[in-house]
Amino acid sequence: MKAIVFDVFGTIVDWRSSLIHQFNELEKELGIELPSDVLTDQWRHQYAPSMNRVRQGDIPWMGLDDLHRESLVKLLNQHGIALGEATIDRINHFWHQLEPWPDVQNGLQRLKEHYIIGTLTNGNLSLMVDVARHAKLPWDMVFCAELFQHYKPDAEVYLGACHLLRLPPEEVMLCAAHNYDLGAARALGMKTAFIPRRTEYGPQQSKDLEAEEAWDFVAADLAALSEQLID
Amino acid sequence: MKAIVFDVFGTIVDWRSSLIHQFNELEKELGIELPSDVLTDQWRHQYAPSMNRVRQGDIPWMGLDDLHRESLVKLLNQHGIALGEATIDRINHFWHQLEPWPDVQNGLQRLKEHYIIGTLTNGNLSLMVDVARHAKLPWDMVFCAELFQHYKPDAEVYLGACHLLRLPPEEVMLCAAHNYDLGAARALGMKTAFIPRRTEYGPQQSKDLEAEEAWDFVAADLAALSEQLID
Structure with missing residues (x-):
């Protein structure tokens, strides 16, 4: 990976x-x-x-x-x-101007030491650049739907990012809090990591509380994911 | 800008x-x-x-x-x-795995505090991501020819970056050590900054030793450019 x-x-x-x-x-x-x-x-x-x-x-x-x-x-x-x-x-x-979850900045910095890190988002590019600047997210690359003129879960977005990275899908992992997104990535051969964000939709959230498939990695947050991935 | x-x-x-x-x-x-x-x-x-x-x-x-x-x-x-x-x-x-000029890392970090900073390069995306990781370049975005399937000085590259940033060309500046590149950017309405790199081609370099037009900014390096731009 x-x-x-x-x-x-x-x-x-x-x-x-x-x-x-x-x-x-x-x-x-x-x-x-x-x-x-x-x-x-x-x-x-x-x-x-x-x-x-x-x-x-x-x-x-x-x-x-x-x-x-x-x-x-x-x-x-x-x-x-x-x-x-x-x-x-x-x-x-x-x-x-959205705030990151508390584990994000340190978690991304840690992961960046070992992996190329990027977004794979439906947000347009300028939106995502502003979010990254506001939240101090150290992306190597901002991949977004706009670059491929397709929205997730269309395959073009996932495969487009792999293609630009010149990596086969199995060497790229999607990390997401949403099972549907990981399902699309897995169907195309990508690795998958699930991180629950159980209050994303507020206190009454009823979906994506747990991993619904045996994703390659399941972790409480980015800190825990980096511990699983990096010795 | x-x-x-x-x-x-x-x-x-x-x-x-x-x-x-x-x-x-x-x-x-x-x-x-x-x-x-x-x-x-x-x-x-x-x-x-x-x-x-x-x-x-x-x-x-x-x-x-x-x-x-x-x-x-x-x-x-x-x-x-x-x-x-x-x-x-x-x-x-x-x-x-290319090394940055000595003024680059601090200069980019300073400029990033006030402006969105990105590449505008003929290198393909994965090449440019590797260069940025190797040289620790804090880009907000990696714009490259490959995203637009055109090489500089084709207009599509310059205008494509402005379009994705949702900015009119006059609010985007190209910084380059090459007069031809700045000429293409200016013709499309972008701002221009020239930084000489007089040993880029070795000790016998004969071109791009000086600004050949009255570019919006001319500076000895990125440190000097950031001083001109930022009070």
Whole structure:
């Protein structure tokens, strides 16, 4: 194994807490009230359906920033919340400023000493560069759906990264907190590592609490994964 | 200005000294004699012509690692040097282990505090990831010709990076030791910074000793550039 690529939203960064926190800060600043938790959860609920419109060919390629903004505008309308364009842009930018889980920075630094590390994310490139800068993530490479004009779990994303690394899939491992993502990677011959993030979707989370297949590695977090991988 | 992208071979890494050093080490190890300086210079001399075959459509897309290897095999034949495939692979890999100029690591770290920093290189992705890991270059993103299936100075490379960064060209600066590269960037609306590397091609270097146009910034090295850019 030469390289490890990581899912980002949920696996590396705690998007839900980060978004709610930023909604709360905006409320204070603008002196308005927003249903921050509900908006966050409903916004993320549009994530897969919005990408599926691209994946199924219903609409041409759109980056995640643009899909996020479309979903946000629709959501604000549904709630009868009227905000200016600049404020909507600012809220959309919340996704660029997500906090990492506590084990991430040290874990990635440790893994980087032995493996090439990169993202394998549905976020568009500029979004992912901003997240990495904000969260101080020491990626060797930012692989993202936008480079391949396909969203995960389309095979093009996984194989595209392996191809650019000039490595066969069996020498590349996907690390993710989501079983569906690992299933797609394994079907293409990649190694797999599962890390549960049991509060990614909040206190009521009901999925991805455990590994649903015998993935190559299952670890509590990136610190534990690096211990399993490195003597 | 939001982002600075850098030419790598010559601007960031001292490919010539690094190659000669590695040829010399190989000579000692294998107990053979090689015309290291001549091989290095003749090998690099094939760089532009080999890419031009792709740029002109004479051959389909090939990454730089593959072009390098073709040129190397031809060159060894011309010199009547017989080496095994594994040794040829190893020599081709010399390009993955290049040393940075002395100002590079601190200069990039300083610039990264204020700007997105990335490569804009004709090297293929895996080559560039290896160079960055070897030389400890803290890139936010590795942009390379391979992502756009075009070699510099084709416009697709420069504009492709700006597009992925979601920035207009005037908010992206190319930093390079080569006037032709900066000329291509400026023609597309990008900002430009020239840094001379007067020994890149060895003691007899005759080109790119000075800025040949009034580039937006001209600095002795990355330390000096960061001083000009950052108060």
